[in-house]
Amino acid sequence: MVILGLGNPGKKYCNNRHNIGARVAEELLKRPASINQKWRCRHFLANEIEISSGYAIVAVPRTFMNESGKAALGICKKFNIKPGELFVIYDDVNLEMGILRIKRKGSSGGHKGVQSIIDSLGTEDIPRLKMGIGMPQPGQDLVEYVLSDFTEEEKNMVEQMISQGATAVEIVLNQGIEKAMALINGKGKPV
Numbered sequence: 001m002v003i004l005g006l007g008n009p010g011k012k013y014c015n016n017r018h019n020i021g022a023r024v025a026e027e028l029l030k031r032p033a034s035i036n037q038k039w040r041c042r043h044f045l046a047n048e049i050e051i052s053s054g055y056a057i058v059a060v061p062r063t064f065m066n067e068s069g070k071a072a073l074g075i076c077k078k079f080n081i082k083p084g085e086l087f088v089i090y091d092d093v094n095l096e097m098g099i100l101r102i103k104r105k106g107s108s109g110g111h112k113g114v115q116s117i118i119d120s121l122g123t124e125d126i127p128r129l130k131m132g133i134g135m136p137q138p139g140q141d142l143v144e145y146v147l148s149d150f151t152e153e154e155k156n157m158v159e160q161m162i163s164q165g166a167t168a169v170e171i172v173l174n175q176g177i178e179k180a181m182a183l184i185n186g187k188g189k190p191v
Contacts (some may be wrong), residue, residue: 001172004059004068006021007023007062009061016146018065018146020165023062025089027166041074044059046060054173056173065112067116068119069118083126093136093145097157100168100185103127129172170183
């Protein structure tokens with residue numbers, strides 16, 4: 001399985017709400033695991049890690065969010081995997097801040113990065129972890145909101161959410177998506 005944490009490249013965006021998927025990918029790389037191989041490809045960066053009893057590839061796009069499909073397609077070709085073997089992590093404004101949801105498939109829900117992936121791979125059958133970032137304030141522009149950094153008041157919750165997201169991915173890898181869905185999706189309150 002290849003884990004793809006979505007986000008925009010560059011330091012300017014690293015703490016944006018839109019980059020929480022990439023931050024979960026980074027958290028996975030910090031956990032006790034050995035990195036066996038690295039790839040620097042045109043549309044993505046990837047690391048093969050030994051995690052618990054198996055191996056996984058953790059990747060982040062080198063494209064901007066709206067072109068995430070280029071990274072996803074490049075990953076599928078490079079590692080010879082099907083869309084169902086790609087696990088995408090991304091922000092979701094339709095979920096309350098701190099809520100995590102794992103799904104086997106589904107529409108983009110208006111997320112342009114996910115829509116790019118669906119369009120590029122030609123299917124909605126892509127497993128995913130959605131990370132709740134909440135809705136913007138009334139009158140606040142959605143694009144400005146997702147490209148804004150988390151507030152100081154939100155930082156503790158965000159760090160907990162990133163840690164829980166990485167743990168959720170580990171559960172998917174070690175116990176399967178069904179077990180992860182049962183454990184993660186049952187939590188109706190934020191972290």
